[in-house]
Amino acid sequence: MLKQPQIFLLMKWGNFFSTTIGKKSMVAASGIFLILFLVVHAGINACIFLNDGGETFNTVASFMSHNWIMRFLELGLFVVLIAHFVQAMIIERKNRAARPVKYHFSQPNKNSKWYSRYMAIFGILILLFLIMHLSQFFIGTKEALYFEGDPYHDLYGEMQEVFSHGWIVALYLVGLIALFWHLLQGFQSAFHTLGLSHKKYAPIIKMMGTWYSVIIILLFALMPLSMYFGWIS
Amino acid sequence: MRKTFLTTEKYYSMSLNAKIPEGNINQKWENYKGHVKLVNTANKRKIEIVVIGTGLAGASAAATLGELGYKVKAFCFQDSPRRAHSIAAQGGINAAKNYQNDGDSVYRLFYDTVKGGDYRSREANVYRLAEVSANIIDQCVAQGVPFAREYGGLLSNRSFGGVQVQRTFYAAGQTGQQLLLGAYSALERQVALGNVTMYSRHEMLDIVVVDGKARGIIARDLVSGKLERHFGHAVLLCSGGYGNVFYLSTNAMGSNVTAAWKAHKKGAYFANPCYTQIHPTCIPLSGDHQSKLTLMSESLRNDGRIWVPKQKDDPRKGIDIPEDERDYYLERRYPAFGNLVPRDVASRAAKERCDAGYGVGTTKMAVYLDFADAIQRYGHIEAGKHGIHNPSSEEVIKMGREVVAEKYGNLFEMYEKITGENPYERPMRIYPAVHYTMGGLWVDYELQTSVPGLYALGEANFSDHGANRLGASALMQGLADGYFVIPYTVGNYLAGEIGTVPIPTSHEAFEKAENEVSARIEKLMSIKGTESVESFHKRLGKILWNKCGMARNEQGLKEAIEEVRALREEFWNNVRIPGDINSFNNELDKAGRVADFMELGELMCLDALDRKESCGAHFREESQTPDGEAKRDDSHFSYVAAWEFKGGNNWELHKEDLVFDEIHLTQRSYK
Amino acid sequence: MxxxxxxxxxxxxxxxxxxxxxxxxxxxxxxxxxxxxxxxxxxxxxxxxxxxxxxxxxxxxxxxxxxxxxxxxxxxxxxxxxxxxxxxxxxxxxxxxxxxxxxxxxxxxxxxxxxxDLMVDRSAFDRIIQAGGFVSVNTGNAVDANSLPIVRYKAEEAFNSAACIGCGACVAACKNGSAMLFVGAKVSQLAMLPQGDPERTTRVLNMVAQMDKEGFGNCSNTYACEAECPKGISVANIARLNHEYLRAGLCSEEGDL
Known part of the structure; x- marks a missing residue:
């Protein structure tokens, strides 16, 4: 009888993730997780705007770093973040290899939004920003927790100290701008990659993505700015 | 029996045997299928079939034969089989499904097709075509072809020129594309299964005949320029029509006669070459630079009205000419069918008006196709539907345009893209253009040419459309031949070939054929003249369009033969082909094709000269009624003219008498 | 003018x-x-x-x-x-x-x-179709065309996907040289029609595997392909391709372990 065409070995997870679409779906799923994380992060940090000398903020921060569920989730967060970045970079490398000879004259702005084409660049900028950000706040917190006998940790004070330097505030703004464009494209892109495109819901998702990006980034940007300019004390 | 064109009518051999099965017309195909010889599965694996061309006929044949287990090699000159020109068919495909319950039947489709062809086709073939038409729709739907559907989820139909029922299935204005992609996907599936080997960017340049039977081909890899030899127990030509002989046509730029012509020169008779269909609704020529004409679906004539000004050389714009100064000449001449007369009638009427000096546009070689009435009519209907009793004229126009856009939007867009004019606001300009060739290789009931083992399918053969093809019948014929006819008929031949071991391509016949092909290519390259291939092609086209186009007469045809011969002579002495043989060289590819067109051009004129009657698309000015209508002459010309190549400028005419058992011959009238 | x-x-x-x-x-x-x-x-x-x-x-x-x-x-x-x-x-x-x-x-x-010069070899598209861009129905096996009604909206959507002409402009426009609009259009067309259902799972997985093998990049949702497609094929087809892939890879039990 006739032989059948090649049948992909469907059930093996390795096979599922070996394709570009499989990898990309991981980037999208991890992206959505990170989007949710940013909501929590921004929500907690917004406590500084209560103008209570950082009391509420420090309490919540302390809860986050002591509660074991949160600490477990934090571990997950790092795994997701690394997966997001690594898989995206693997795809980016393949994407770049797909056009070994570049166009000599190209007008990409005629067919796509500029920021949609720079996700990887924004991603790398965000990673660099994160390294700075974590070394400023995260590492110190952990050191205190594990090596210094867990004293009362005045994260609010640390923030005030860090954001008193104009150049750091400027770097934060750069990082946040990169994050803004990354989110503006990434939010709706993630849903598309997960196969969610519906005539009724796609416009809603797109609108949500825009509002989300604007609000989250404004919130984050207000923090260093308001400390630097002393809008909160 | 060598003779030149002037003496052909005196000599012809006995009527050709078309091997039509016994029995009533509605039992012939059943009888044939019931008694045909079969090849068993194990033997099929040992049999190789070469298929030339991957349009509807070629792709469907290659796929189906692959499914049956034959070893198939398929060739196309395009970069992918999906690009064959079947893809450009817009309107639809006929099938006697009678889904509309409007009185359609196999017999009626058969009758309409024979009548539409002006009684110059073979009854048995046409009946079989009508019989298998319904299966084609089933097959295509099963492949996932997205035909238009009604709200209930069932298939939708529309009507086409020259018939009174709705039997045309369609997929927007892209029916050919969707059907071809269906056949292409079936073909690619067989490629994946290893049953078909696909050779794209390959051109067939000769048939190899061993002991009187077709046994393979010489093909040229168009990228490397290398010649290749391929054996086949049988060879199927599905290489389409030869409309490009006119240079300007609605065919694709690459469409050519070469495969069929090589077969002709190796012994296959060429039938009715003078039957070339001129489609009435094409976008007119804009200038001398133009290389190709664009067709707009016949469906436009359902709503558009065709007219010219009553005043000669009227300088006004179409919209400025008042109603009573317009001549709706089709409605005037053919009140019964009006704008929906068959293609040949509509085309000739347009030519008549333009020749008489009433043409419009800068070239004066165009007539108006006007939707203003349709927009008004639909606008009022829509207003009525929405309960608007006294609609303003703006409202009517707005709503009317919306309806027209829904029906013909893509065609209007195409028109605007090409001409830069908005057809919603001003009437379109149209003019007839060469579109389809009813003539082709002569085949018997089994689609076998006069060379055993060599078959011709689809537009490449002559069989089903007589002297004029009805709209939406070409797709039907291509797929009928490929899916449902050839799998049976080729088996009948191959059953006798199971003992034939594949002939090694080192055989002297292959050697000789390859040497001939190679010598011709070298000859072409060595001319190093001063004129481009394109320029020769243009000149050939002009001769044929003027003298063997929509109207022909004896004097013109005789002149055309002399002119074509002289042009051919000049071509072989003065053509210039840059580049080299062993790399991609489009000028060389074109040169070979144009050289073949030049030989065909002469035969077309010869055939047109021989046929002194007017029938279908063939209009001899000597044979017309007092009011200028075509006059058929059944007592002298009820035959298929099958020409045998006898070397040089010599052909011998074989006649296949057409016998009409079922249909009573009448003079067509659309008045 | x-x-x-x-x-x-x-x-x-x-x-x-x-x-x-x-x-x-x-x-x-x-x-x-x-x-x-x-x-x-x-x-x-x-x-x-x-x-x-x-x-x-x-x-x-x-x-x-x-x-x-x-x-x-x-x-x-x-x-x-x-x-x-x-x-x-x-x-x-x-x-x-x-x-x-x-x-x-x-x-x-x-x-x-x-x-x-300006000619390229697009046979990669043919090989992707060979991997699964078809319905396995041999000639002569079809049932009556009207035996299976298809929702008109779906038939139209399938047609819109099927209108792809395989020119490769999507690949040329995409900064990643991705063929996902082309593949998505074919996968969508057949996924939306009942005729395509029996091979729905294997089709998408095989076609995606072939697409990767040919060296095309991946979609990063810039939607340049849709903007440049001469037939206006929608990027919704890419979402459907993703959907079909996830459905096949995560939900289906079909295939070898």
């Missing part, structure tokens, strides 16, 4: 074959009518090159009606040039003005190697 004539400078990519490096060659062409199509302008150029005994520029083209998908030029930084929803053969010179310089390059993609 007023006609006008123009003089143009063309910068055209010339490359002898896939093994050699290419370069740009500059041509001046004069008296180009605004009524010409872009390819007719190239015909004029090629006629002149032949008359000068030079090799004409090689480019793919066939139907010149915008449906066969053969033509494939990257014109002034965009596949098929500046007009939306238009193939190169339907692009007309009205799009340009006197004195313009037009840069013309071939599609650039690892999976579409240049054959000569």
């Amino acid at each position: 007023e006609h006008y004539n123009m003089n143009l400078t063309l910068k055209v990519w010339r490359q002898k074959n896939s093994d050699t490096k290419g370069h740009f060659e500059t041509f001046k062409v004069g008296d180009i009518s605004s009524e010409m199509s872009f390819l007719e302008m190239f015909d004029v150029l090629n006629e002149r090159l032949v008359s000068e005994n030079k090799e004409p520029v090689a480019f793919d083209h066939d139907c010149r009606e915008g449906i066969c998908g053969a033509c494939s030029m990257y014109i002034d930084g965009e596949p098929h040039g500046p007009w939306a929803k238009t193939t190169t053969c339907q692009l007309h010179m009205r799009a340009f003005k006197d004195g313009d310089t037009i840069v013309v390059e071939p599609w650039r993609s690892k999976a579409f190697p240049v054959i000569k």
Whole structure:
């Protein structure tokens, strides 16, 4: 009888993730997780705007770093973040290899939004920003927790100290701008990659993505700015 | 029996045997299928079939034969089989499904097709075509072809020129594309299964005949320029029509006669070459630079009205000419069918008006196709539907345009893209253009040419459309031949070939054929003249369009033969082909094709000269009624003219008498 | 529409074959009518090159009606040039003005190697279709066409996907050289029709595997493909491809373990 065409070995997870679409779906799923994380992060940090000398903020921060569920989730967060970045970079490398000879004259702005084409660049900028950000706040917190006998940790004070330097505030703004464009494209892109495109819901998702990006980034940007300019004390 | 064109009518051999099965017309195909010889599965694996061309006929044949287990090699000159020109068919495909319950039947489709062809086709073939038409729709739907559907989820139909029922299935204005992609996907599936080997960017340049039977081909890899030899127990030509002989046509730029012509020169008779269909609704020529004409679906004539000004050389714009100064000449001449007369009638009427000096546009070689009435009519209907009793004229126009856009939007867009004019606001300009060739290789009931083992399918053969093809019948014929006819008929031949071991391509016949092909290519390259291939092609086209186009007469045809011969002579002495043989060289590819067109051009004129009657698309000015209508002459010309190549400028005419058992011959009238 | 004539400078990519490096060659062409199509302008150029005994520029083209998908030029930084929803053969010179310089390059993609000048090898698309872009129904096996009603909306959506002409502009436009619009269109068409259902799972997985094997990139949702597609194939097809892939890979139990 006739032989059948090649049948992909469907059930093996390795096979599922070996394709570009499989990898990309991981980037999208991890992206959505990170989007949710940013909501929590921004929500907690917004406590500084209560103008209570950082009391509420420090309490919540302390809860986050002591509660074991949160600490477990934090571990997950790092795994997701690394997966997001690594898989995206693997795809980016393949994407770049797909056009070994570049166009000599190209007008990409005629067919796509500029920021949609720079996700990887924004991603790398965000990673660099994160390294700075974590070394400023995260590492110190952990050191205190594990090596210094867990004293009362005045994260609010640390923030005030860090954001008193104009150049750091400027770097934060750069990082946040990169994050803004990354989110503006990434939010709706993630849903598309997960196969969610519906005539009724796609416009809603797109609108949500825009509002989300604007609000989250404004919130984050207000923090260093308001400390630097002393809008909160 | 060598003779030149002037003496052909005196000599012809006995009527050709078309091997039509016994029995009533509605039992012939059943009888044939019931008694045909079969090849068993194990033997099929040992049999190789070469298929030339991957349009509807070629792709469907290659796929189906692959499914049956034959070893198939398929060739196309395009970069992918999906690009064959079947893809450009817009309107639809006929099938006697009678889904509309409007009185359609196999017999009626058969009758309409024979009548539409002006009684110059073979009854048995046409009946079989009508019989298998319904299966084609089933097959295509099963492949996932997205035909238009009604709200209930069932298939939708529309009507086409020259018939009174709705039997045309369609997929927007892209029916050919969707059907071809269906056949292409079936073909690619067989490629994946290893049953078909696909050779794209390959051109067939000769048939190899061993002991009187077709046994393979010489093909040229168009990228490397290398010649290749391929054996086949049988060879199927599905290489389409030869409309490009006119240079300007609605065919694709690459469409050519070469495969069929090589077969002709190796012994296959060429039938009715003078039957070339001129489609009435094409976008007119804009200038001398133009290389190709664009067709707009016949469906436009359902709503558009065709007219010219009553005043000669009227300088006004179409919209400025008042109603009573317009001549709706089709409605005037053919009140019964009006704008929906068959293609040949509509085309000739347009030519008549333009020749008489009433043409419009800068070239004066165009007539108006006007939707203003349709927009008004639909606008009022829509207003009525929405309960608007006294609609303003703006409202009517707005709503009317919306309806027209829904029906013909893509065609209007195409028109605007090409001409830069908005057809919603001003009437379109149209003019007839060469579109389809009813003539082709002569085949018997089994689609076998006069060379055993060599078959011709689809537009490449002559069989089903007589002297004029009805709209939406070409797709039907291509797929009928490929899916449902050839799998049976080729088996009948191959059953006798199971003992034939594949002939090694080192055989002297292959050697000789390859040497001939190679010598011709070298000859072409060595001319190093001063004129481009394109320029020769243009000149050939002009001769044929003027003298063997929509109207022909004896004097013109005789002149055309002399002119074509002289042009051919000049071509072989003065053509210039840059580049080299062993790399991609489009000028060389074109040169070979144009050289073949030049030989065909002469035969077309010869055939047109021989046929002194007017029938279908063939209009001899000597044979017309007092009011200028075509006059058929059944007592002298009820035959298929099958020409045998006898070397040089010599052909011998074989006649296949057409016998009409079922249909009573009448003079067509659309008045 | 007023006609006008123009003089143009063309910068055209010339490359002898896939093994050699290419370069740009500059041509001046004069008296180009605004009524010409872009390819007719190239015909004029090629006629002149032949008359000068030079090799004409090689480019793919066939139907010149915008449906066969053969033509494939990257014109002034965009596949098929500046007009939306238009193939190169339907692009007309009205799009340009006197004195313009037009840069013309071939599609650039690892999976579409240049054959000569502006011609590329797009057989990768055929191989993707071979991997699963079909319904396995042998001739003669079909049931009556009306035995299976199909929701009209779905039939229309399937048609919209099936309208793809396989020209490769999506790949050429995409910064990643991704073929997901092409693959998505075929997968969507067959996924939306009941006829495609039996092979729904294997089809998408095999086609995606082949797509990767050919060296195409992945979609990063810039939607340049949709903007440049001459048939306006929607990026919703890419979402459907993703959906089909996830469905097949995560939900289906079909296949070998």
